Amino acid sequence: MKKPTKLVIVGAGGLGREALATARAANEIRKRWKLMGFLDADPKLRGREVAGMPILGGDDWWRRHQDSSVRFFCAIGNPGIRAKVVERLSGEGARFVSVIHPSVSVPESVEVAAGTIVMAGTRFTTDAKVGAHSILYLNCAITHDVEIGDFCLLGSGCNLSGAVVLESGVQLGTGASVLPQRKIGAWATIGAGSVVTKDIPARSTAAGVPCRVIRQGK
Numbered sequence: 001m002k003k004p005t006k007l008v009i010v011g012a013g014g015l016g017r018e019a020l021a022t023a024r025a026a027n028e029i030r031k032r033w034k035l036m037g038f039l040d041a042d043p044k045l046r047g048r049e050v051a052g053m054p055i056l057g058g059d060d061w062w063r064r065h066q067d068s069s070v071r072f073f074c075a076i077g078n079p080g081i082r083a084k085v086v087e088r089l090s091g092e093g094a095r096f097v098s099v100i101h102p103s104v105s106v107p108e109s110v111e112v113a114a115g116t117i118v119m120a121g122t123r124f125t126t127d128a129k130v131g132a133h134s135i136l137y138l139n140c141a142i143t144h145d146v147e148i149g150d151f152c153l154l155g156s157g158c159n160l161s162g163a164v165v166l167e168s169g170v171q172l173g174t175g176a177s178v179l180p181q182r183k184i185g186a187w188a189t190i191g192a193g194s195v196v197t198k199d200i201p202a203r204s205t206a207a208g209v210p211c212r213v214i215r216q217g218k
Helices: 014-029 059-065 079-091
Strands: 005-010 033-039 053-057 070-074 204-207 212-216
Touching: 005 014, 014 033, 033 059, 053 059, 059 079, 070 079
Parallel strands: 005 033, 005 070, 033 053
Antiparallel strands: 204 212
């Protein structure tokens, strides 16, 4: 039997606790993870426990240990900050893994890249791609030929229709929907409950039904 993989979660906030809960749920089906604890830069957390797991330290913990059997998941909500942390740790040899809730069925035609979390109730149909280090919250619907870039974040209940493209760093608020064949440019933010009926340019903020750009560039 394959030994469980050592897993360290980067970030001990709400998303970190949700990632831990997702990993624990996966372990209830099959012991996949040996949960080590959290890394967090907040000095006030040093020596404490969060959700029953120790705060191991900050990045300095990895520099001291350099254990090639350890894998990481970055649980930082802000896509830009998440990208910087992943880049820094990757440059020091850290390796990242995806965490997928056992309620989620991932068809063979769907690709989920390393470092991504897929939470409970999310559904895939066919022929979709999810990039690295993305966050798919509860009960999202991902349909055919969807492409989700690296470092994206989909709030709970988001719906992506056929052939939607989310470029890197896109944030969709809770309950946002994107109509077929629409593209949302890199690092754009879509407000909760919005319905995207037209392409959205990169680095813009948009909201509403139908969704309209309310701020360009950020």
